[in-house]
Structure formats: C-alpha cells, structure tokens
Amino acid sequence: MKSSIxxxxxxxxxxxxxxxxxxxxxxxxxxxxxxSDALNASGAEMVxxxxxxxxxxxxxxPMLVDYINPKKTVxxxxxxxxxxxxxxxxxxxxxxxxxxxxxxxLEVLSDPKHLYPDMEETLRSAELLIKxxxxxxxxxxDDPVFAKKLEDMGCVAIMPLGAPIGSGLGIQNxxxxxxxxxxxxxxxxxxxxxxxxxxxAIAMELGCDGxxxxxxxxxAKDPIKMALAxxxxxxxxxxxxxxxxxxxxxxxxxSSPLAGLI
Amino acid sequence: xxxxxxxxxxxxxxxxxxxxELLDHLKLPAKKIAIERNREIVSKSTYDSVRLNDGDIIxxxxxxxGG
Numbered sequence: 001m002k003s004s005i006x007x008x009x010x011x012x013x014x015x016x017x018x019x020x021x022x023x024x025x026x027x028x029x030x031x032x033x034x035x036s037d038a039l040n041a042s043g044a045e046m047v048x049x050x051x052x053x054x055x056x057x058x059x060x061x062p063m064l065v066d067y068i069n070p071k072k073t074v075x076x077x078x079x080x081x082x083x084x085x086x087x088x089x090x091x092x093x094x095x096x097x098x099x100x101x102x103x104x105x106l107e108v109l110s111d112p113k114h115l116y117p118d119m120e121e122t123l124r125s126a127e128l129l130i131k132x133x134x135x136x137x138x139x140x141x142d143d144p145v146f147a148k149k150l151e152d153m154g155c156v157a158i159m160p161l162g163a164p165i166g167s168g169l170g171i172q173n174x175x176x177x178x179x180x181x182x183x184x185x186x187x188x189x190x191x192x193x194x195x196x197x198x199x200x201a202i203a204m205e206l207g208c209d210g211x212x213x214x215x216x217x218x219x220a221k222d223p224i225k226m227a228l229a230x231x232x233x234x235x236x237x238x239x240x241x242x243x244x245x246x247x248x249x250x251x252x253x254x255s256s257p258l259a260g261l262i
Numbered sequence: 263x264x265x266x267x268x269x270x271x272x273x274x275x276x277x278x279x280x281x282x283e284l285l286d287h288l289k290l291p292a293k294k295i296a297i298e299r300n301r302e303i304v305s306k307s308t309y310d311s312v313r314l315n316d317g318d319i320i321x322x323x324x325x326x327x328g329g
Contacts, residue, residue, distance in 0.1 A: 025329035035327060050328025053268040053321065059289040064325050078328050090301075094323050097303050098296035165329065192329075214329035 009238070011210050013187050014103055014135035014156035016074065018045045021204070022234045023076065023189065025214025029223065032067035038217050039068060042227035046074040048105055048212065050081070051095045070099055076137065078105040083118070085125035089132055103156070104129065107139035115165040119146050123153070130154045139191050142176040144183060151186055158184055159212060162203060163193025166215045170199040174206060181207040197233035204237025205245070263316035277316075281309040284320070295324045
C-alpha cells in the first residue's frame with residue numbers, strides 16, 4: 001500500500017499502488033487464522049473477499065475482519081454468485097458500505113463445471129459498475145478480443161484465467177496470455193488456474209503484472225509454506241521478465257570456451 | 263411488528279424500532295456489516311434515525327472468505 005512503498009517496481013491498479021504483485025483469496029482455508037498466517041507469509045497486500053449474509057442466529061461466529069485487518073490489507077470484494085450486472089452492482093454497493101474500497105473484482109460466472117466467465121454479461125456488468133464509480137478489476141476469459149473491449153471500456157485491470165478456477169492446471173494458453181499482455185495498457189493479472197509456484201513464475205515471465213490465487217495456497221498440504229513459495233515465485237518470475245531471458249537454441253552451446261584446451 | 267431479516271421472519275418486535283435497536287437486538291456489530299432495507303442501502307450514519315416499518319425486508323451482509 002502507498003504508505004510502505006520501498007521499490008520502484010510497484011503494481012499500480014487504478015488509484016492504488018502495491019509493492020507485492022501477488023493477490024490472494026480468502027476462501028477454502030481451514031480457518032481464518034490459517035488464512036491470516038498465509039497472508040503474512042505471502043507478503044500480499046490485497047485479498048479477495050466475498051459478500052454474504054451475516055449469520056443472524058450466531059452473531060458470535062468469527063468474522064474475517066477480526067483476522068485480516070481491512071485497514072492494513074486492501075479488501076477486494078468479488079461478485080462470485082452474481083449472474084447479472086444488476087446483482088453485481090447491488091453486491092458491490094453493499095460491499096462499499098461495509099467498508100470496502102472502490103476497487104472491486106468483477107466475476108460473472110456461468111456453468112459450475114468449468115466456472116468460465118459469461119463474457120456477454122461480464123461486459124454489460126463492467127459498464128454498469130464503471131458508471132457507478134467503481135474501479136473494476138475484471139475476471140475474464142483468455143480471449144484478447146474481449147480483453148481489449150474491457151480495457152477500452154475503462155476496467156483498471158484485466159484478469160484472464162490461466163485455467164479453470166480451482167483446477168490448479170497452470171497456464172493453459174501462454175500464447176493468449178502473452179497476446180493480452182502485449183496489447184494491454186492496464187495491468188494484466190492471471191486470475192485462476194495456478195497450482196504451484198512454477199505456474200506463478202510462468203505467468204510473471206510472460207509479462208503479467210501480477211497473479212491472483214486462492215486454492216493453490218489454501219489447498220496445499222502446508223498453506224503457509226506454499227504462500228511463501230508463491231511470494232518468491234512471483235518475485236522470481238517478475239525479475240526474470242525484467243532481466244530478459246536468453247534466446248532459446250536448438251543445440252548445445254558450451255559455457256566453457258573450447259580455445260586453449262590442453 | 264415483524265421484519266424479514268436475511269430471509270428469516272422476526273415476530274413480536276416493538277413498533278417503530280430504529281435500525282440501531284434492531285442491531286442491538288440481534289447483537290451485531292455495526293462496524294463490520296452493511297444493511298439493505300427493501301433493496302435500498304441504509305447508510306451507517308443513519309442507523310440511529312431510521313425507523314423500521316412492519317414487514318420491512320432487511321438484508322445484513324459482511325465479508326467472508328472468497329476467491
């Protein structure tokens with residue numbers, strides 16, 4: 001967050017600035033304590049959260065805000081469970097009132113089998129939310145044409161899936177992710193599909209500006225250790241991208257000179 | 263009077279209670295939630311003045327874990 005900027009290579013999303021390029025989810029953890037520990041290990045400064053009814057019959061049930069301080073970590077409310085633009089606007093207006101920021105994650109899903117975004121409704125929802133004054137980070141398919149439309153509309157970050165949500169299959173279509181990265185003037189953040197550290201590194205090496213993940217950390221045998229691994233993977237991938245990798249070759253090229261052999 | 267809160271019917275509430283009184287009744291912390299009354303957001307700053315009507319539909323939300 002702005003108060004603790006240390007390096008120049010920051011992630012700028014809308015009116016926000018982050019040192020960490022990793023965004024983590026808050027679902028599927030054993031409990032909020034584990035979630036909070038994973039967050040600390042990951043170094044992430046932003047977490048996705050869902051908006052749901054309070055359990056009125058049990059007001060003493062632990063709440064997320066008791067474990068992850070929204071004053072220290074940016075809450076990125078999502079629209080999971082919304083199937084129309086109107087539902088998304090309603091949910092995010094409530095999130096804003098609950099103390100959420102203007103920055104939001106739009107996701108309009110379709111078939112539960114693959115959880116692919118319904119792009120027609122995503123485009124319509126994005127328009128409604130932007131009109132309502134939200135800064136929209138949008139979960140989308142890895143289609144460069146839709147990605148461009150969302151950017152032109154005014155979305156502040158394009159978040160294509162690497163693979164289906166929760167699948168852990170890694171980046172399935174590097175060509176498309178690369179095309180989206182090349183054409184975009186707003187941050188591109190791979191959202192969904194990352195399974196392990198190398199997947200995150202690959203996303204960053206492709207030139208993505210960040211990675212958003214939930215299940216890869218929450219469903220690891222040791223979520224805290226995996227959160228740390230992801231932190232390093234994102235940094236390593238980013239550094240490799242900035243360094244500019246060597247060209248690939250078809251044959252070997254000795255590292256030790258052949259001249260002067262005894 | 264009665265209210266529908268998060269889909270559940272609450273009977274025998276005192277007439278004209280305020281939103282604040284409803285929250286106190288439910289033992290919910292105002293800081294951590296947001297409220298809709300008949301699909302309209304009720305601003306936190308108005309909880310003390312907003313009086314509820316018989317049959318109002320109230321939605322009280324908070325943030326939970328999600329991806």
